[in-house]
Amino acid sequence: MKMLQVAIVQLAALQVFVIFLSGGADYIPPSRLDGFVYQNGYLDLDTVLIEAFYDPVCPYSRDSWPPLKQALHHYSSRVSFLLHLLPLPYHDNAFVATRALHIVNTLNASATFPLLEWFFKHQEKFYGAQTRNLSRASIVDEIVKSATEAAGSSYYNAIKHGFNDTKTDYQTRVSFKYAASRGVYGTPSFYVNGFLLPDTGATADYKTWRKVIDPLVGVKKSIQNEESLRFFL
Known part of the structure; x- marks a missing residue:
């Protein structure tokens, strides 16, 4: 079953790649870099950059977030975190949930990650047999109500209109295409300073993140110390 799921996403990624190639001069990149920045709202290139590709209704994405979040808080300003969303085609309602996150991020960026955590906590509402007999409209209504709780009651109409x-449909499609352009076909997937972190996924616990980041933070500190020393020479 897992091999079939991987094959489906790889085929979709190939189709996206072919579209990119066939677009030629007509292809226009998105107006901004894909992804949501954690906490401070901007990327500091002087820090260790961690990128994650998550599906909001993927159980493995859900399980990998708490230890990563713990590591982000431990290193604080020494790391930057950029979240990319990959709505997998074999996860029910992944596209709708991803779209909700784009809508909320546009309206109130501080509510983006709380909404992501809400999806992680209530995945069973939007996955498998729970939604098999529900219409798309009823699922969207439920997500709008939940997104409003995360963003604030005053945003209800704006979220519904979104x-x-x-x-917002375009932004969600861009997220999928961006993941395909990076060769990502499953969630969670992690990159550190632009390089794929292999053989981790949902098994990356807090100790694993410490082992990965500690040496990089040490190297950056050493470089900064050398630069400071040269300034005084």
Whole structure:
């Protein structure tokens, strides 16, 4: 079953790649880099950059987030975190959940990660048999209510309208295409300073993240000390 799921996403990624190639001069990149920045809202290139590709209704993404979040808080300003969303085609309602995150991020960026954690906590509402007999409209209504709790009651109408806005549909498609352009076909997937972190996924616990990041933080500190020393020479 897992091999079939991987094959489905790889085929979709290949189709996206072919579209990129066939677009030629007509292809226009997105207006901004894909992804949501954690906490401070901007990327500091002087820090260790961690990128994650998550599906909001993927159980493995859910399980990998707490230890990664713990590591992010431990290193604080020494690391930057950029979240990319990959709505997997074999996860029910992944596209709708991803779209909700794009909508909320546009309206109130501070509510993006709380909403992601809400999806992680309530995945069973939107996955498998629970939604088999529900209409898409009823699922969207439920997600709008939940997203409003994360963003604030004053955003209800804006969030509801967001699902009728072609821009949010486009943003969600860009997220999928961006993952395909990076060769990502499963979640969770992690990159550190632009390089794929192999053989981790949901098994990356807090100790694993410490082993990965500690040496990199040490190297950056050493470089900064050398630069400071040269300034005084």
